Amino acid sequence: IGVTKSEQKEHKNLIKLGIQKDIKIIQADITNFESIYQAIDNYEPSQIYNLAGQSSVGKSFSEPINTINSIITGTINILEAARKLSFDGSMFFAGSSEIFGNTLKAAKVDNHQDPRSPYAIGKQSSLNLVKTYREVHNLKCTTGILFNHESPLREDYFVTQKIITGAIECSKNKSHKINLGNLKIARDWGWAEEYVNAMFLMLESNIVKDQVICTGKLTEIEKFIEICFKYFDLNWHDHVVCDKKLIRSNDIKISFGDPESIYKDLGWRTKIDIEELIEKLINYKICDANQR
Numbered sequence: 001i002g003v004t005k006s007e008q009k010e011h012k013n014l015i016k017l018g019i020q021k022d023i024k025i026i027q028a029d030i031t032n033f034e035s036i037y038q039a040i041d042n043y044e045p046s047q048i049y050n051l052a053g054q055s056s057v058g059k060s061f062s063e064p065i066n067t068i069n070s071i072i073t074g075t076i077n078i079l080e081a082a083r084k085l086s087f088d089g090s091m092f093f094a095g096s097s098e099i100f101g102n103t104l105k106a107a108k109v110d111n112h113q114d115p116r117s118p119y120a121i122g123k124q125s126s127l128n129l130v131k132t133y134r135e136v137h138n139l140k141c142t143t144g145i146l147f148n149h150e151s152p153l154r155e156d157y158f159v160t161q162k163i164i165t166g167a168i169e170c171s172k173n174k175s176h177k178i179n180l181g182n183l184k185i186a187r188d189w190g191w192a193e194e195y196v197n198a199m200f201l202m203l204e205s206n207i208v209k210d211q212v213i214c215t216g217k218l219t220e221i222e223k224f225i226e227i228c229f230k231y232f233d234l235n236w237h238d239h240v241v242c243d244k245k246l247i248r249s250n251d252i253k254i255s256f257g258d259p260e261s262i263y264k265d266l267g268w269r270t271k272i273d274i275e276e277l278i279e280k281l282i283n284y285k286i287c288d289a290n291q292r
Contacts, residue, residue: 001043003052005029013153016288030074037081047203048091050078053122056157057098058248060119071122072129079133079141087139090203093130095145096123097188097214097255106258109145109210116250131210140208144199147214147257150277151192152284159221160189163228164281168289170239171232177239181246186220188256191272191280201266214257215270227278 002023004011014020026043028035030052040048053070054060060067075093082091100107101114115121126143133139154161159180166178190213198213229236263269272280 001026001039001045003028003030003039016153030077031069033077033081036077037084040078040081040087041085046089048078048082048087048089049094049199049203050074050092051094053094054119056155057117057119058157060117060122061248064118067118068122071119072125075126075129079129079137079139082139082141083133083137089140090208091130091139091141092199092203093126093141093143095127095143095210096120097145097147097212097257098252099124099127099145100255102252102254103256104254106216106256107145107212108258108261109212116252127210134208142202142208143210144195144202144213145210145257146195147188147190147212147255149190149192149195149213150281152281152288153192160224160281163225164278164285166239167225167228167232167234167236168282168285170229170234177241179241179243179246180221180225181243181248182251182253183222183225183240183242184220184253185251186218186254186256188214188217189219189224189274189277190215190270191277194270194272198262198266198268201268202262205266207265209265211262211265212257212259213262214259216257216259217274218254218256219274224274224278227275228282231279231282 002025004025004027011025014023026039028039030036052074054063054067098117098120099113099115100111101116113124115124130141130143134141150160156165170176195213202211225236225240259269
């Protein structure tokens with residue numbers, strides 16, 4: 001069962017994945033308690049995955065109310081509906097590495113938290129709500145604290161997609177330039193499909209605890225750019241412009257996690273490295289463009 005608050009009949013990503021016929025789409029709004037209560041009551045799922053909410057850190061500064069509402073209100077509505085319905089299934093809530101701020105060492109679940117955006121504050125509150133309902137009401141609810149997970153289905157305003165789209169354009173037009181912000185930041189980038197598998201393993205397991213979902217490996221944005229442009233035999237220095245107007249003063253400089261706990265508990269670890277990840281993203285983007 002897929003939940004959407006919109007009335008749109010076609011969902012392009014489900015079509016791209018070839019699974020549109022396998023999923024029943026229902027209309028419900030996670031910010032409306034009755035809507036969520038009725039959805040859980042009517043369909044009696046064995047597992048609930050809450051991946052909803054405004055997901056852009058940058059956009060959360062321009063849309064703080066919508067961001068906070070979609071994350072915190074959405075979380076409490078699902079938890080409270082589950083409590084009132086005596087829901088005995090498992091629930092996964094998407095957390096975020098943004099709650100940690102800068103990580104000087106690989107972050108574990110109990111790492112010091114320093115949220116630096118409305119988005120991060122929303123995710124921090126959601127994490128605490130899930131923990132409270134698990135401990136007080138004995139619900140089988142957990143948070144997966146997700147570090148950056150990339151997919152060809154990501155919207156174009158995310159920096160990784162901007163880089164890949166820009167590199168493809170530069171391969172066609174050698175005078176093309178792309179403007180980016182801070183090139184010195186470093187992130188723990190993983191492949192979204194593997195991370196969804198981690199979510200599933202968390203809910204299938206008898207171990208009910210929050211987990212950090214990550215690769216444990218750092219890649220600087222400059223390295224990400226270099227790999228993208230090298231794919232097309234281009235020197236990225238000829239095409240990338242650092243635009244100071246795109247740099248936020250509270251940008252997180254370094255963010256990476258420690259996957260040891262989820263490997264120990266569930267046997268999960270990533271297999272796709274940064275080079276293969278970027279190649280997958282580029283190939284998909286090129287193939288998608290050729291099919292239009």
